[in-house]
Amino acid sequence: MDEPFGPEYVRPAQPDCQRCGCCTAALCETGRHSLLRCQGHVDAEHRETVYGCPCSAETTRYTAAWRMAQVRVTRMARELPVGAEAEAMLRVLAEGGTASDLEHVFPQLKVRGLGQIINGLPSITPLGHVYLAAKDGVRAATTVRVLDVDKKTRTARVEVADWRADEPVTVLMHQITTDSGLDVDSLPGRWLTADANCDVPDADRLVLTAFRTAPLPAGWDEDGGEAS
Template sequence: MDELDGPEYIRPAQKECPRCGCCSEDLCAKGRNSIRRCHGHTADQARDVVASCPCSSEWTKHTAAWRNAQVRVTRLARELPVPEESLTLLRALARGAHAEDPNEGFPQLRLRGLAQLVSGLYAITPHGHTYLAALDDVRAPVPVLVLDVDLPTRTARVEVRAWQQGQPVTVLLDHITNDTVMTPEALPGRWLEAEANVEVEHVDRLVLTHYRTVPLAPLRRGWLPAETDTE
């Protein structure tokens, strides 16, 4: 009879995610709060299985990947715009037009996730709409108050008083720390400055970029609590 060196280890079965069917519940909880998504937290042999998981997708609102994509696409529009022929095609697709592409602008749009082929036809993606909004919205520096940070989800809640007073806005913590070189522990209660499109109505369209540390004095009156207003 063959002898074993020790007890055979069998990994306990993990609870399946009720929303996707391709991941465990724990994996989706981790992937939803990571820009690496679910496939970035799995072994090589399982990545193809979970690669399209909707729970962590950048197309699913309020995932870390979606928040990161909103900022990435906004900065792309403002800092590294697509060629004019691609922009012309994208605006036509946003209008719902059946657009031709004589100047071959589509490959640039598809490369950046702004457009796709659907049943052989060109179609704008949600990121394409975000890109156009970033071009058309008025963006300006505004004071931002960091309310608190959540280390497990790598998010922060901030208040953008120039947009809506008393309305928390969730942003990625790493965007703030990378821009300001501040530690997460130093952020709660701190006023910063960021660029934002404060004329939008819905929080899902509000995109903050380019966080900066600033002294209190330059902040415009009316955006600070009464006890910290400066003359």
């Protein structure tokens, strides 16, 4: 019998992700490094299936969504904070207390990702702690040098002068380009200024915001060394 359209092509099945029960390994690799997460890289038919995949969630450390959530909540605390009642409730929850107004005040925390219900009780989220740290902590301008960029993971490694100059910190490449207006290819070796909480003890709690162009620090050359 003739086959006017030729043999049917069946795409080989992709291996499942070993970390979750909803995605392929390739999809999670893409979603992990994308602000769209896994659900942003499938068709409408499969979006509900992969929605909330932990491999790309903002609650999973080092995903693109997690990195952006730290920035979003830090900026919220400094630029557009919640109301006094909501902040007071958040501080009570942070100290292990119980929220009383679950109908009017708590939803303000929940919708922003600062509060959650666990076992029927209100609780602060990790982002809630980030919010309070940003509200209470010291943030100041610091010199930053971009070491390199990874276009596959959409990240950049930077040195933060007032934190630990010899310990690179990973940030979202898109964040730097959006803040500064610079092209991705011009970032490696570039000196910038950013706002940071340089008093934190580890890189996971170091949040950089407001990247902008800056002149070279006095006594330094373009290659990152001290001028002779």
